Amino acid sequence: MKTQLKDSEFNTRIEPYDWRWSATIVGIVKYFKKYNPDGIKITNDYIEFNSENITDEKYLLFVEEHFRDAMHHKKVEELLETTWEDDSKRIEMINSKISKPTDSNTIMISTFKNIKYDGTNNTEILNIIEKNRLELIKQTFKGGRSLYYNFCNENNLLSEAGKTCRLRGYSVDIPKKGKSIAYKRDMSTFTFEDDKLFDFIPFAFSKSRESLFINCSFRIDELIKYNSGLEDFDRTEERGFISARSQVLFRTKMASSFVDFDVEIISKERLQDYFESIYIRNNSIKIFEEIDDTIQKSLAYPCPYKGDYLPIEKIVTDSVLNEVKLDNLIEKLLKEGDKKYLITNLIKINNLIYFKGEDKMTEKQKSAYASAMAVREVLKESPNKIRAYEQKLISAISLKDYEKVQELILHISAYTQVKIGIALDLFEDFEKNKNLAYTFINVLGDKK
Known part of the structure; x- marks a missing residue:
């Protein structure tokens, strides 16, 4: 929420009234950190600053620095400042930046119309960039699908408060749909909140x-x-294949500090025209704290599945956040037969979900593992027999035929003379101890 102040050192105060103002605060603090660290007052409950210290020119230069990697003209400047052994490749890359059409590159094409880089006209190119810098930044930022366009209606950039909120999912085409969203089609009942300062929201994500x-x-x-630092997540060349979602949800020290008060994570997918709220509950925090780096890394890569890929990390984190068991995912992967290591880690997480963050079945899991390995040893000369047992167990548990699973385990024990200690647990409460059955089945099959 914004308040105009009088008779004060600063003329504008912002409080984190909702997530939009919270994100605006984060963006503005980053802005003042660059231009005028002493020009902002930060308290526990609000920030204060003078609005005249935020100008369109400074804002755009801040955009250029913050989203440097997405600015085509900055890439051209960098290429012009370097020397390559094969200069033809550098010339090709520069010409691609100033002439190749993309959604966020039309401004480069119009700015450098009929101009080609030939390896000698560096000064000409640099002068054109400098002369048109602010417009290049503005149009690139406005049209970039991962930039302003991802968060706000591109027509509202640097404009004063409009007739609807500028954020995606909040913005409305008033001439076409205005009356349809108002109570009894009376536009006087339509309420909204917009502010030019919402243009700082993209810097918070x-x-x-x-x-x-x-x-x-x-x-x-x-x-x-x-x-702080969220803007650097997902740079795979620096951090490996670790996503922002993983970094946020699995940062256990951060999560632990959230226990005593409510936290929501606002998510914005590029292909979606709206924002989503993800709420972190105490049970979910406990589960994330128990998932170590080794398990986390096993979730990072999309999993090949029937000609497509399963977004394992998103499925798992959504399941933990909503306390939804991973049974269906585990059973789906068991049928594939070549995802043993991943399934092992999914079972560990599933066990935490079952017991709300407490790992109560470690010893029993070891027993299930040992029993399956003992059966494999007895039947090592009969791999087809092992495979047949595995397939029957997978089929039965996928069909929720738990009595059949119990019968098969008893049969395997009798046939191999191996004591399968988890059988009693499964007979007492199969649903509660299902992860023991998953472990036994997963270990029983061919290990890859």
Whole structure:
């Protein structure tokens, strides 16, 4: 929420009234950190500053620095400042930037119309960039599908408060749909909130395909602290294949500090025209704390499945957040037969979901593992027999025919003379101890 102040050192105060104002605060703090660190007052409950210290020119230069990697003209400048052994490749890349059509590159084409880089006209290219810098930044930012366009109606950039909120999912085409969203089609009943300062919201989110913002608005310093560095997530060349979602949800020290107050994570997918709220509950926090780095890494890569890919990390994190068991995913992968290591880790997480963050079945899981290995040893000369047992067990558990699973385990025990200790647990309460059955089945099959 914004308040205009009088007779004060600063003329504007912002409080984290909802997530939009919280994100605006984070963006503005980053802006002042660059231009005037002493020009902003930060307390536990609000920030204050003078609005005249935010100008369109400074804003656009801030955009250029923050989203440097997405600015085509900055890439051209960098290429012009370097020397390559094969200069033809560099010339090709520069000409591609100033002439190749893309959604966010039309401004480069119009700016450099009929101009080609030949390896000698560096000064000409640099002068054109400098002369048109602010317009290049504005149009690139406005049209970039991962930039302003992802978060706001591109027609509202740097405009004063409009007739509807500028954010995606909040913005409305008033001439076409105005009356349809008003109570009894009376536009006087239509309420909304918009502000030019909402243009700072994109700077609060991570630079990733699924952009995330942590709305822990209990204290302003916490809000700034926990969103610091989010813009660097998902740079795979630096961090490996670790997404912003993983970085946010699996940061156990951060999650632990959320236990005493409510936290929501705002998510914005590039292909969706709206924002989503992800709520972190205490049970979910406990589960994330128990998932170590080794397990986390096993979830990072999309899993090949029937000619497509399963977004394992998203499925798992959504399941943990909503306390939804991973039974269906585990059973689906068991049928594939070549996902043993991943399934092992999914079972560990599933066990935590079953017991709300407490790993109560470690010893029993070891027993299930040992029993399956003992059966494999007895039947090592009969691999087809092992495979047949495995397939029957997978089929039975996928069909929820738990009595059949119990019968098969008893049959395997009698046939191999191996004591399968988990059988009693499965007979007492199969649903509660299902992860023991998953472990036994997973270990019983061919290990790859």
